[in-house]
Amino acid sequence: MLTLYHAPRSRASRILALVHEMDIRDRITLHHVEIPRIDGSGTPDATNPHPDRKVPALRDGDTLIIETIAIALYLTDMFPEAGLGPVVGDPQRGPYLAWLAYYAGVMEPVYNAQVAGVGDHPVFRASFRGVAEVEQRLTDAFADGRSYLLGDSLSAADLIVQSPYMWFPDGAPADARVKAWIDRVAARPSYAWVAEMEAGSMAVA
Numbered sequence: 001m002l003t004l005y006h007a008p009r010s011r012a013s014r015i016l017a018l019v020h021e022m023d024i025r026d027r028i029t030l031h032h033v034e035i036p037r038i039d040g041s042g043t044p045d046a047t048n049p050h051p052d053r054k055v056p057a058l059r060d061g062d063t064l065i066i067e068t069i070a071i072a073l074y075l076t077d078m079f080p081e082a083g084l085g086p087v088v089g090d091p092q093r094g095p096y097l098a099w100l101a102y103y104a105g106v107m108e109p110v111y112n113a114q115v116a117g118v119g120d121h122p123v124f125r126a127s128f129r130g131v132a133e134v135e136q137r138l139t140d141a142f143a144d145g146r147s148y149l150l151g152d153s154l155s156a157a158d159l160i161v162q163s164p165y166m167w168f169p170d171g172a173p174a175d176a177r178v179k180a181w182i183d184r185v186a187a188r189p190s191y192a193w194v195a196e197m198e199a200g201s202m203a204v205a
Helices: 013-021 068-078 093-116 122-128 131-141 156-161 163-167 176-186 189-198
Strands: 002-006 028-032 057-060 063-066
Touching: 002 013, 013 068, 013 156, 013 163, 013 189, 057 068, 063 068, 068 093, 068 156, 093 122, 093 131, 093 156, 093 163, 131 176, 156 163, 156 176, 163 176
Parallel strands: 002 028
Antiparallel strands: 002 057, 057 063
């Protein structure tokens, strides 16, 4: 049995949505933990195996997987029949991996730097680019009218790349097709389930 360590309204929420999308709720034990929050609330939880006491974390027997991208890859590779992650040999595997890497390597740093007010440093911009470049990347991706990042079908990459705009909708790119994608992902039943879970019903159903 897999155990997912989760805290409400955190980066673990999108992994919960992925679990629902993959229809593997019966294969996952959900373990709720406390985490320190930016506003000063919360405390590290000794029952959380993540070395930084953050979430998400996934335990598979004696194996501990941390970091959102690693967990998404681990689950979609473990359950390829769910169709949320292209397998090795699929032409979409490369774009799938590229979007996951782009999120972790560019989008998160860029948006965090914007919030912190440090994103205009030339060294930072040379390494990560800026918000305008992220928005252009998404605008270009949806210029052909596709519904999701990889085409007509949802993948784990959509749940992760779209996730910042769930928390900060005012920061979404102005492009109509990108906004439609953001709304399309947000409206999926998986996120309604996550909202219900995080409102107080923490037992996986």
